[in-house]
Structures are given as structure tokens and as C-alpha cells.
Amino acid sequence: MFDFHKNHKVLVIAALVGFVTLSFIVAVFPAYQMQDVQPLPQQPAMTENEREGLNIYIREGCVSCHTQQVRNIEMDNMWGDRPSIPSDYYYSKERMGVWRQSPSLLGSERTGPDLTNIGKRQPSIDWHLLHLYNPRSVVGQSIMPSYPWLFDIRDTNTVTGDEKVVNLPDAFAPPSGKTVIAKEEALQLVAYLQSLQQTSLPDGREEKFIPALESKQTPGTSEGNDTNALNGENLYLQTCAVCHQDNGKGVVGAFPPLAGSGIVNNKDPELMIKIILQGYDARSEFATMQAFADQLSDAEIAAIATHERTSWGNTGSKVTEEEVRKIREYINKDLNP
Structure with missing residues (x-):
């Protein structure tokens, strides 16, 4: 019909039209629709400290192993109180500049656990610092890499009162007379992780999980007394x-x-x-x-x-x-x- 094999001009024009059409469908229209997304009423904006922590999260490649998306199937209920919705990403998806797109946080592989609600599941700053310094210090079977460059090991007598000391188990502690101190980068990363908490939906709105074959018990109830x-x-x-x-x-x-x-x-x-x-x-x-x-x-x-x-x-x-x-x-x- 178009004789693509004989008329290269028709071939180039058809390819260009196809490319532009797909670009609008896949990128332009969804990006335009995203402009209408607003944060949830009680959703707090990210602080400067948390945003710096987000930058460190991306820099250290955390998104390679951790997702931030709770799917609407019941097996994902362990990662969040409800399925994720576009509003959850309102502040983290704000553009970093005219020529700089915001980082993608959804992830595609759960080598490690989903972090959508990690700030609620694990709010302790001490646990997060231990986990970053050496994950095996709190989770013996963890395959997560350590991030020792986010910490300093210094003489104990040089540590000041305003510095965050990381108390480690004996098996992971530095030599006697030395103390592990969290750098500002480690504290910023932990601040970002602690901020990852799902915001409650407005009254009357509910996002449900697709149930598995056997329904899960809700807090405070059980099927039977055994x-x-x-x-x-x-x-x-x-x-x-x-x-x-x-x-x-x-x-x-x-x-x-x-x-x-x-x-x-x-x-x-x-x-x-x-x-x-x-x-x-x-x-x-x-x-x-x-x-x-x-x-x-x-x-x-x-x-x-x-x-x-x-x-x-x-x-x-x-x-x-x-x-x-x-x-x-x-x-x-x-x-x-």
C-alpha cells in the first residue's frame, strides 16, 4: 500500500508519525494528567533534610533492591496499610529543575523489602543506623551491603555530646577505645526512611486489597480461639x-x-x-x-x-x-x- 521498500520518504514520515504518536500516548498525556494529582489532606511536605536523604537514597542505589509501591493484592498488605495511589508520590515526584526529572522510586525488584511504610514499621533511628553500618548486626541473614562510608570511626575521647554514637554488638564493634559516629549523610538518609509512612485516606475513601483465598485476620480479631x-x-x-x-x-x-x-x-x-x-x-x-x-x-x-x-x-x-x-x-x- 505504502511501498515502504521503494519510497524511503514515506517510510521516514511513517516512522516519525508513529514515534510522535507513541510519545504522546506513553509520556506526554500521562505527564499532563499528573499535573492534576494533589497530595492527601494530611500528607506532610518533605523537609530539606528528608530531601537530601532522598538524594542519598538514589545515589547509593537503594532503589535497585527496594521498591516503594504497595500493590492491591493481599500479599502486599505486609508492606503497607493500603495499596499505593498517585498522591503518595506527590512530593517525591516534584521536578528537581527545568532540565532535571525527579528520580523513579517505584522500583521493579524486591531483593530487599518494600519501603513504602518503613517509617511506621521501623521508626527507630538506632535500628536504621545499625542496619546501614552493617545489616548483619540486626538481621543475621541479610544480604544487603554495608555502608561504612556514611560513618566515622574515631577515638572515643574525641567524641562530642552533639554527635550521634552508634552502639554496636560486640561482634561488629570497633577496637577498644574507638567509637562509630554517624555522619550527617547517614542521619539524612535515616530521616528520609523515617518519613516513609503512608498517610491515611480522607473519610469515606477506601482502597482495598484483592483478598487471597483465605482472608487475613484484622487487628484485634481472630477466627476461633486456638x-x-x-x-x-x-x-x-x-x-x-x-x-x-x-x-x-x-x-x-x-x-x-x-x-x-x-x-x-x-x-x-x-x-x-x-x-x-x-x-x-x-x-x-x-x-x-x-x-x-x-x-x-x-x-x-x-x-x-x-x-x-x-x-x-x-x-x-x-x-x-x-x-x-x-x-x-x-x-x-x-x-x-
């Missing part, structure tokens, strides 16, 4: 071991040990359950523990608490789902009289 059906050890490894370690010994100067803990071994598990539900920040020598009331069901908390109270030489009694339920109700009643 706590033994849940594997407390597996739940502990998934939820708690990143800080308190597989062996329950914690990390000196960062995360307290559970092995031999008076709170864990107490005959009355009430304080322990309250700490899991509400978090803990009463000991200045350790990092803040986040609350798990919105992330774990009563049965899951009971299973984890039972595992902690009966492992590593601990002699506490088992915790029942009913005990957790009563304490959760008491806390909710106290907070919402």
Missing part, C-alpha cells in the same frame, strides 16, 4: 527479631534483651502485653519501641508473648488471646473514655 494454631516463633522472627535478635539477647545500647527479662518473666503478663500494644519509651539507654496494636491481632500477640516467655531460658506462663483482648479493651477505654 492460639496454638499460630506459630509464635515465626511471628516473633517476622516482627520482633530485627531488634531483639533471634536469640532474644537484643543489641547492647540499642535494644534490650528479652532473655532473662524481669518484665517477660513476670507472673502477670499485663505490663508485657501493654508494651507490645502501646510501645515503650521509658528507658533512655535504649531505642523507642513502636506500638503494635494496629498491626497484630490479639491471637498473634498472645502467640508472640507466649514464645518470648517460654524461650531462651525464660520461665513465664503462656498468654491467652482472652488476656490480650481484655487489656486491649482496657487501653482503648482509657484512651477513649
